[in-house]
Amino acid sequence: MWKKITKTQSDLRRAQSDLHFQTLQDGTKTFYPQGSLGRQGYYVSSPELETRLRKRLHQYYRLWDRIHSTLCCSVGVLIPVMILAVINVWGVILVASLGQFLGWLHARLYFAKYTKEMEPVHIANSLVTHWSEWGKKVHPARLFSYMLFLLIFIGGGLCLYIITNEPKMLICSAFFALRLVPYGIATYSKCFA
Numbered sequence: 587m588w589k590k591i592t593k594t595q596s597d598l599r600r601a602q603s604d605l606h607f608q609t610l611q612d613g614t615k616t617f618y619p620q621g622s623l624g625r626q627g628y629y630v631s632s633p634e635l636e637t638r639l640r641k642r643l644h645q646y647y648r649l650w651d652r653i654h655s656t657l658c659c660s661v662g663v664l665i666p667v668m669i670l671a672v673i674n675v676w677g678v679i680l681v682a683s684l685g686q687f688l689g690w691l692h693a694r695l696y697f698a699k700y701t702k703e704m705e706p707v708h709i710a711n712s713l714v715t716h717w718s719e720w721g722k723k724v725h726p727a728r729l730f731s732y733m734l735f736l737l738i739f740i741g742g743g744l745c746l747y748i749i750t751n752e753p754k755m756l757i758c759s760a761f762f763a764l765r766l767v768p769y770g771i772a773t774y775s776k777c778f779a
Contacts, residue, residue, distance in 0.1 A: 600644075602647050602723075603643040605723070606643055608627070614629060616709070617639055619701055625710045627710075635700070642700070650689075679757075717769075717771040717772045717775075719775075724772065736765055737766070
């Protein structure tokens with residue numbers, strides 16, 4: 587059983603790593619350090635460099651999996667954040683946006699050692715392509731857990747709007763609904779592509 591769980595985690599990290607790489611029409615490989623958030627890519631000059639980048643990505647996602655599991659999947663965080671939404675919806679939006687920005691910044695700095703020596707690509711990353719490919723590769727249970735987490739916040743905001751009749755609760759629900767869009771793209775590609 588433990589070997590199966592370890593293999594599933596390894597497959598997920600490999601799929602996540604694949605999403606940082608794209609092959610251009612001429613066959614050249616490119617690397618996007620920030621994944622879906624990254625607009626700046628870099629040419630991968632050799633297979634050895636790709637191997638080093640993939641190893642580094644594996645470490646990066648192992649760290650983020652631990653952080654995500656600790657924060658997002660524990661009821662001890664969900665309840666205080668929902669209480670915070672009642673007190674100050676702007677605080678929830680700020681915390682979620684700050685978390686996204688810090689994730690982007692962390693990826694940028696985490697791979698700076700490699701990217702400073704790589705030649706930049708002048709082709710922007712496509713968010714729709716990124717999330718479609720991610721949806722095809724990620725395990726359905728993981729995709730479901732992300733969507734469930736966001737749906738809890740959307741539903742909580744709508745319930746609080748019905749109870750309190752405060753427009754800020756609708757704003758909170760709309761914010762989390764917007765964050766649900768990438769996972770909607772991923773789910774569509776998983777189910778229908």
